[in-house]
Amino acid sequence: RIGPGRPHRATSMDDLIRKITKDLGVSKDQARGGVVALLRAGQQNLSPKDFKAFVADVPGADKLLQNAPPPSTLSSLAGGIGSLFGGKSAAGRWAGLAASFAELGVDIDTAKKFGPIVIEHVRQHGGEDLVEKIRAALKV
Numbered sequence: 001r002i003g004p005g006r007p008h009r010a011t012s013m014d015d016l017i018r019k020i021t022k023d024l025g026v027s028k029d030q031a032r033g034g035v036v037a038l039l040r041a042g043q044q045n046l047s048p049k050d051f052k053a054f055v056a057d058v059p060g061a062d063k064l065l066q067n068a069p070p071p072s073t074l075s076s077l078a079g080g081i082g083s084l085f086g087g088k089s090a091a092g093r094w095a096g097l098a099a100s101f102a103e104l105g106v107d108i109d110t111a112k113k114f115g116p117i118v119i120e121h122v123r124q125h126g127g128e129d130l131v132e133k134i135r136a137a138l139k140v
Contacts, residue, residue: 013059024113037097038114054130
């Protein structure tokens with residue numbers, strides 16, 4: 001429901017994509033792909049219930065995930081190999097994320113800047129409880 005202080009659901013994720021594009025100098029496709037990669041990393045590390053609540057509370061996240069292409073073989077393989085070496089460790093998560101960002105043509109230094117921008121967006125649209133959930137999921 002749209003009301004005072006409540007952003008329009010259809011534009012919120014678009015706003016995030018525009019901010020990432022502007023702040024990091026990446027293309028719209030790179031920004032969208034990076035956000036999808038982070039959301040998928042969070043999905044792997046949150047309980048299904050928490051992830052469903054998270055996506056429902058972040059305007060546009062569900063639609064972005066629904067419209068995203070499936071993860072590539074490389075990023076899935078890298079995430080799987082990473083998990084062999086560290087379970088759900090940060091190294092395991094970053095292996096899959098690094099592959100996803102590399103496929104998008106985004107260098108790792110730029111990729112590491114996506115998280116703080118996404119977290120700030122979540123804070124503005126979903127509050128601190130959601131920020132804590134995504135921080136826990138991404139271990140940031």
